[in-house]
Amino acid sequence: MKKDTNLPECERCLNRREIRVTRADNRMMPCPKCQEPQYRDACRAVLRKKLKTTAGKLADYKWGDLDISEGLRARILDWMLDEPDGTGLTLIGEVGRGKSTIALTSALEYCVRHDIYDVLYVFVPKLLRQLRGTWDKNPDLDTEVNMIKRLEDCDLLILDNIVAGKEYAAGVLLEILDGRLLHRRTTIATSKHGMPELVGLLAEHGEDIVSRLVTMNGKAIRLEGKNRHIEGLE
Numbered sequence: 001m002k003k004d005t006n007l008p009e010c011e012r013c014l015n016r017r018e019i020r021v022t023r024a025d026n027r028m029m030p031c032p033k034c035q036e037p038q039y040r041d042a043c044r045a046v047l048r049k050k051l052k053t054t055a056g057k058l059a060d061y062k063w064g065d066l067d068i069s070e071g072l073r074a075r076i077l078d079w080m081l082d083e084p085d086g087t088g089l090t091l092i093g094e095v096g097r098g099k100s101t102i103a104l105t106s107a108l109e110y111c112v113r114h115d116i117y118d119v120l121y122v123f124v125p126k127l128l129r130q131l132r133g134t135w136d137k138n139p140d141l142d143t144e145v146n147m148i149k150r151l152e153d154c155d156l157l158i159l160d161n162i163v164a165g166k167e168y169a170a171g172v173l174l175e176i177l178d179g180r181l182l183h184r185r186t187t188i189a190t191s192k193h194g195m196p197e198l199v200g201l202l203a204e205h206g207e208d209i210v211s212r213l214v215t216m217n218g219k220a221i222r223l224e225g226k227n228r229h230i231e232g233l234e
């Protein structure tokens, strides 16, 4: 995992996260200072700041404040406490059910627990527009390739709002997911469409994309309830 220079420095282990038990043997144990809540809070702040650049206020929500059912909390905690092995989450649900909020909040907590700092959030429809923008300005393919590579390589990626896409969009999505699956990198995906429905919405790549998502994350989690965007306005 890549080191982040913005992280608060732990002077006990120099951000190695482990210390030797005694000088004589080679046994290592987790660094007690890095486990302290104050240190974790400082790490959370670094991650929040990083995610805020693309996720805005979605990055402000706290895991402990989420209003979710016990079942859902347990399901996400199950994932969160496992060692990272490339398994992520797929969240589906209609507009305003909390997909983006839960995706961001769970991702941030997962990253703190597993010491992951190379994390990116992208709103998929915007990403595709930006990729096409790099093409218009600079048709030498370089920027497009670099953008896709960053998304393929980061330790944790949040792909928010996978929607219907034509040939180009679906091709990009497939390339990203394929690279991530191959290298077992964690991906959190959200969509208003269920998996079978998505197959038909992503040009000729639908089946490939959905198969990869299912291989990585297993069954999608469906978020129920009301549209929280308009709750309280009625």
Ligand SMILES: Nc1ncnc2c1ncn2[C@@H]1O[C@H](COP(=O)(O)OP(=O)(O)OP(=O)(O)O)[C@@H](O)[C@H]1O
Pocket (backbone or CB within 6 Å): 065, 066, 067, 068, 093, 094, 095, 096, 097, 098, 099, 100, 101, 102, 161, 192, 228, 229
């Ligand atoms: N579990 C939750 N606890 C408390 N507030 C929540 C929760 N989930 C969502 N909200 C609030 O509800 C609103 C809508 O949530 P969010 O944007 O995450 O939904 P969404 O499913 O991503 O919607 P969209 O389909 O428009 O992308 C936000 O203002 C958010 O802060």
Ligand SMILES: [Mg+2]
Pocket (backbone or CB within 6 Å): 099, 100, 101, 160, 161
């Ligand atoms: Mg959303």
Ligand SMILES: [Zn+2]
Pocket (backbone or CB within 6 Å): 010, 011, 012, 013, 014, 015, 016, 017, 018, 031, 032, 033, 034
């Ligand atoms: Zn330490």
